[in-house]
Amino acid sequence: MRRPSLPRGYGQxxxxxxFGYIMVLPTFGLTFLFTIFPLMETLFRSFYTGNLFSSSHVFAGLANYAALVQSGGIASLGTTAVYTLGFVTLATVLGLLSALLLNLPLPGxxxxRTLFIIPLVVPVVATAIVWVTLFNPYFGAxxxxxxFFGLPSVNWLTDPRFALPTVIMFSTWQYLGQNVILFLAGLKAxxxxxxEQASVDGAFGAARFFRVTLPLIMPTVAVIVVIATINALQTFTQIYVITRGGxxxxxxxxxxxxxxxxxQFYNTGTADAMASIIxxxxxxxxxxxxRMLRRVGAEGHA
Amino acid sequence: MSRRVIGYLTWYPVLVAAALVMALPLLWMITTAFKSNGQVINMAAPFLPVHWEFGNIARAWEAAPFARFYLNSIIFTVAASLGQVITSAMSGYAFARVDFPGKTLLFYLILMGLMIPFTAVMVPVVKLVNSFGWINTYQGLIVPNIQSAFGMFLFRQYFLGLPTEVEDAGRVDGASQVRIFTSIALPLALPMVSAFGLLSFLTNWNNFLYPLLVTSSTSMMVVPLGLSIFQSQFVTQYNLLMAGALIAVIPVMIVSIFAQRSIVSGITVGSIR
Incomplete structure (x- = not known):
């Protein structure tokens, strides 16, 4: 019989x-090549002139950042802020309300719940195309x-006042299921x-919700706000399909x-400046x- | 008992209303896909098709190479997701179990990747893929996507939570490092393999921005990208547009109904930070 060999000694x-290096290599190598190195390139090239087809190295100072002002870059940050605020608020509040509803022992x-999950897993491009016809002011549902309710039609996608809210409604519908699932898990916990103790103490309905359920679910709220905010900052597909930015x-x-x-304009310098800001x-x-998560988490467990 | 009845009467209509709001866009897609275009643009026409035009699906399927889009989607998604699961399990295991110099530094460098949004790096990534001559190729679609900092993190957490006794026993029996990983640790991590694998599959299947940047020829397009090109070609053929959307939605919809439990656990796992 072979004697068991323990991992001792220099060679071992x-x-x-x-073995450790080889196991880590694929993840590290690819992350470095396709994420970390490109990030350094973005930050570096945001101070240089250039377009998509040339890689000239002429120092441009802050010219690319200055160009953001007239070319709508700063305005796009404002739009992102409004979108993020609208989406995160709606998706969190409606997500919690829907989860409370689904947590009741109602038949069906x-x-x-399945209806909340379906939009979450189907391609955004497909549902975004549906949105375009659904909100058509002439024949949309x-x-x-x-x-039917005697209200005037709205040019959802051609009126600059309504286009962003329409996209916010789309994203809320598409991603609500994720928050519902997370809130349901939080509520089950x-x-x-x-x-029951709260009920014995005389806390029912709204009082029980605000005094007992809401404080206990705060860690989940925090997680959802973090995930939704980071996703909102990356919003691209629904904009591309529904409005092309207009x-x-x-x-x-x-x-x-x-x-x-x-x-589209091949101004990679300006793009790099905005990418750096993002x-x-x-x-x-x-x-x-x-930090906020850690604090809320600590309180939640206290 | 009466309080229970009142509860039912109050909340049941709300549940039905929520269901209708969530279902409306899907029902609209399905009914519109089977209408004639004349009925679609008629404001006074009913919600359901007057005459069910089942041929619309076939017409949409032939109007764009959807079969090819599906083939490309399957190749891209299976390869990228499998790659992500394998590389994440490998690195997650090493960070949890093996000691080597520079381990902490490498771990935090990879975690940094988690904080870098794709938008911030998309221009240099496209230039890089282009410099490899990988535009309009499967390797261009797949290779940059077979790593996941998030997956590494999930697997590391999972292995840290597993007791080491079984692996130690394998070591005493003289099993090699590789064997301990492949035939002891990996089978123990099957729940994470399936949860992360599903999450990864859905993310890759629905990825639109990356394929948009690195593929321009129709024969290399995945379903979401092909569908967006289809949209720009049939802007006012609303019934065909909805038939195309239906073609992209139906398979995932059916899978999601059957794999609901796994999707729920995948999303719950995916929210851990």
Whole structure:
């Protein structure tokens, strides 16, 4: 019988270390090549002139950042802020309300939960195309409903005041299921005894919700706000399909602006400047929200 | 008992209303796909098709190479997701179990990748893929996507939560490092393989921006990209547009109804930060 060999000695340790490096190599190599190195390139080239087809190295100072002002880059940050605020608020509040509803022992609840999950997993391009016809002011189902209630039709996608809200409604519908699932998991974790004790203490309905359920679900709220915010900053596909950034730039989000500058106008310098700003904002939000999460989490477990 | 009845009467209509709001866009897609275009643009026409035009689906399927889009989507999604699961399991395992110099630095460098949005790097990535001559190729679609910092993190957490006894026993029995990973640790991580694998599959299947940037020839397009080209070709053929959307939605919709439990667990796992 062979004697068991324990990993001791120099050769053994070297081999073990080599194994570690080989195991980590694919993830590290590809992350470096396709994420970390390109980020450095973006930050670096945001200070240089250039277009998509040439890689000239003429220092441009802050010219690319200055160009953001007249070419709508700063406006796109404002649009992104409005979109993010609208989407995160709607998706969080409606997500929690829907989860509370689905958490009730109502027959058919399971089937309704499926209706929340379907949009989440089907291609955004397909549902976004559906949105375009659904909100058509002449024959769309939404305006048919408005007319039924005697309300005037709305030019959802051609009126600059309504285009962004229409996209926000789309994203809320598309991604609501994710929040519903997370809230349902959070609600299931609140033990029955806590709720029963609250009822014994005379807390029912709204009072029970605000005094017992809401504080206990706050960690989930925080997680959802973080995920939704970071996703909102990246919004691209629905803008591309539903509005192409229009009308008159009213739905040009920061991510769509980067795409337009780089791949439609070939101004990669301006695109790099905006991409750098998006990175900086994401970084700040991630750091702030991680801190907030930790605090809320600590309180939730206390 | 009466409070229960009142509860039912109050909340049941709300549940039905929520169901209708969530279902309306899907019902609209399905009914419009089977209408004549004349009925679609007629404001006074009913919600359901007057005459069901089942041929619309076939017409849409032939109007664009959807079969090819599906083939491309399957090749891209299976390869990228499989790659992500494999590389993530490997690196997650190494970070959880193996000690080597520079481990902490490498771990944090990869985690940095988690904080970098794709928008911030898309221009240099396209230039890089182009410099490899990979525009309009499968390797161009797949290779940059077979890594996931998030997956690495999930697998590391998972392995850290597993007891090491079984692996230690394997080591005492003289099993090699590779064997301990492939035949002891990996089978123990099957729940994470399926949860992350599903999450990865859905993300890749629905990815639109990346294929848009690196493929321009119709024969290399995945379903979401092909559908957006289809949209720009049939702008006012609303019934065909909805038939095209239906072609892209139906398979995923059916899968999602049957794999609901896995999707729920995948999303719950995916929210861990």
């Amino acid at each position: 340790r070297r081999r073990r270390q080599l 609840g399971q089937a309704v 939404v305006d048919a409903l408005l007319r 609140i033990s029955r005894e806590v709720l 009308p008159v730039g009213s739905t040009t989000t920061a991510a769509f602006y980067v795409y337009q500058q780089a791949f 990175f900086a904002i994401t970084l700040v939000i991630t750091v702030l929200e991680t």
